[in-house]
Amino acid sequence: MRRLKALIKKEFHQIVRDPSSVMIAFILPLILLFLFGYGVSLDANRIDIGIVMQDNSPQVQSLIRAFENTSFLNAQVERDRREIEKQLVAGKLRGMVVIPTDFTRRLINPDDTAKLQVIADGSEPNTANFVQNYIRQTWVNWLLQSGLSEAMLTVDERVSIQPRFWFNPELESSHFLLSGSIAIIMTLIGTLLTSLVISREWERGTMEAMMATPVNIIEIILGKLIPYFVLGMSSMVICTIISIVVFGVPFRGSFITLAAVSAIFLITALQQGLLISTVAKNQFLASQMAFISGFLPAFILSGFVFEIKSMPAFVQAITYIVPAKYFVSCLQTLFLAGDIYSVIIPNVIGIMILGSVLFIVITRKTRKRLI
Amino acid sequence: MQNNFVQIQDVTKLFNGETAVDNVSAVIGKGRIIGLVGPDGAGKTTLIRLITGLLVPEKGKITVAGLDSVKQTQQITDIIGYMPQKFGLYEDLTIMENLHLYADLRGVPGRERKETFERLxxxxxxxxxxxxxxxNLSGGMKQKLGLACALISKPHLLLLDEPGVGVDPISRRELWSMVQELLKEDITxxxxxxxxxEAEKCDTVILMNEGKILYNGEPHELTKKIEGRVYQVKDIEGSARQVLKTVLNRPDVIDGVIQGASVRLIMDKESKIPDLYDIKAGDNAKLLRAPARFEDSFVDILGGGPGGDSNLVETMPEMKKTDRPVIEAVNLTKKYGNFTAAGNISFSIKAGEIFGLLGPNGAGKSTTFKMMCGLSTPTSGTASVMxxxxxxxSGKARSYIGYMAQKFSLYQNLSTMQNLQFFSGVYGLRGKLKKEKINNIIEVFNFEKYLNSNAGELPLGYKQRLALACAVMxxxxxxxxDEPTSGVDPITRREFWTHINNMVEKGVTVMVTTxxxxEAEYCDRISLIYRGKAIALGTPDELKNLVKTDEIPGPTMEEAxxxxIKSSDEQEAA
Structure with missing residues (x-):
């Protein structure tokens, strides 16, 4: 116990004096948060589209105003179809709406259906989808608001679709990015920082000197895990506060659940760092391994940025052994939905299974010997 | 227990198929200082780690005070103090914090701790x-702190892995006398x-080479075997190098080295005395018996040193004779901020001279050296070559320069052939000339066998040959x-200097740091660098004469x- 205390004290002295630890534990998370908060946005806002106005009635004017007023679209109106097509081909516009000459005539005729042509740039399917949906929605809204009687609507439009997004009504991607980034940050501290500091001890020969003292291996391991656990948790708290206060991410769960889930994940991440350092005894190799086995999967395969459901089946299968996948899912639930235990508990079990596998491997592999 | 405190029985340890320690057996008695002596790669560190239990042997058994190194590692750690070769302490903790950490780890309680700290x-x-x-400590202070941490809980066995490396001779002596003190407290x-x-000063010596123990016993028992066969040729007329070459080519001479202006040699039979006329030492030359040293015995056990000819140099062209200085430094100064790494250093080196920069680590010799070969630009003053x-x-000057960096820094992952091709390309050799040169080197150095092996895996001797070949292509x-032979075995070092001496005979000028x-003894002249200044300049014999007193009538290079350095410190203080 006295030896463990001495080791922990030593580790904290080192963390405080080593700029790179502070860098990874506090500065890097802040940079990541600000990057995800301000820099990266998966939303399509103010998409440039063109409108070809071949009809010029007051109704068409009103429809165009509706397109101009929606914040999702940035409409450019031309009379000549060729002008818009040219820009669409040049990639300056993402889509176009053609209001045909017979638009008003068909609109006021109760027996007819007014038609709009919508063309979207399919080279970016995601944006093309947005374009279609936004235009459709604007069109439906306009129909409802313009006070035209229901009779004028086509059969399709009479059954109007009203999409509502739960949990993230404004579809702010920064909300789920920021909540998910806590998983990235904890992976960085748990896996990267821990494997780095242990391999540094190998590199500098301090581990060798340590092992020739009566310290036992459990004390050496705990002497590393406890300080970096504390560091990881405090970094998590800071990130949560910044996400909520600065970026206005909602938090609908309870902090106790967040702390508990984070702690379980962090222990797994720390174990991964520990395992790396039993194999890699220099900092270069350790950082490579931590990036490839920890950071990249947490970034790419966790569902944090890229949706797992749209991955090929065998990649989806791999995501099951990425602890960050379960944690990201918990985080997004806690932040955006609340303490939904039917989601959180299976995910926590997932993390724990991976954690126990790591624990078994580590206890097998780690001995108080040099190789 | 007294006489078999540490018992090593038939111990073998392999690393990736290579035998690091080969069927070693030894017994270490209590209360003595045992020198574990040998060149780099001899297996010293591995043996120490095996004793601590940090490594497990493939074969054999080690006990410390009756405790098994594999099964009772934990109990062994309680009674040993270990100082690894790399500085094993935390550089970002203070001296006091390091001491407290080790006191906690070794369970030294409050009051006893205070006394221990004060004492240490x-x-x-x-x-x-x-x-x-x-x-932020100097090399010597770091080792002292390492020693203090290893001594915190009064160990019965103290294991010091190359405590003298990276430490200047003064600190080395201090460290040595500290350890002598410890023996009084019944520490082994x-x-x-x-x-x-250093081996000569130990009570017992275990001499290792290539994983095997060559000798285990008192050092003077070993030197006794060659006592009376060691001679010094003094007052040589002409070149000592020429004499050495002649001597080494005689079958009855086991070993020979240069000592300033003299030549030291070992004969294979006691009765025979070499004829001064035969070795062309001149009319006034004298032949004196010299006391045998440990290194002489080591070479003797290894079967003697190499001959005096270098097949590498045979094909080299004779350099043009010139009276102008080949290398010249005038008031050379290098400053890093406020810190003067080298100040006002001047010297001039003639053609065919070996010039040494001697000094402790961090004294400024590497800084000076780098400025001389154009790797670093002086703050003021000039450095010129030819x-x-x-x-x-610098581009033109550098084409005259061959450079061999510390520790044979070749590309470890490239094969011998690839290294040769790379360096010949770098030095601008092309086409037929390049092919001829490489073939010649392969032939004279017997590289055929190793052409496709990576440079990192070559035996030490071959590594050194390859590095030299690449530098002189x-x-x-x-x-x-730059520190060409530190840590290598004496045979490899002699082989290296045979090449250098032969090159110098062809008119090549050599500058060496050490x-x-x-190694300093091989130089014609030495500049002693200390704290960024050249504090003395002269031939090795002149420097030794400078410090000659009644107490030390025949000082060694180290004593000089x-x-x-001490008198420079005194001047500084005054």
């Missing part, structure tokens, strides 16, 4: 620096070293050698070095 800090004279970060000390002169200023004509007139006294 006094003992190591580290008291004024207790709040300094360990990373295992001191590993590549410096053979009359060309390295500042203005373009027949340079000037050769810069902290190794035996120490006393010159």
């Amino acid at each position: 800090l006094g003992f190591t004279s580290l008291n004024p620096f207790i709040n300094r970060l360990a990373g 000390v295992l001191w590993s070293t590549a410096y053979l002169d 009359g060309l200023d390295l500042k203005t004509a 373009h027949d340079p007139a000037v050769l810069f050698l 902290h190794f006294m035996e 070095f120490i006393s010159l």
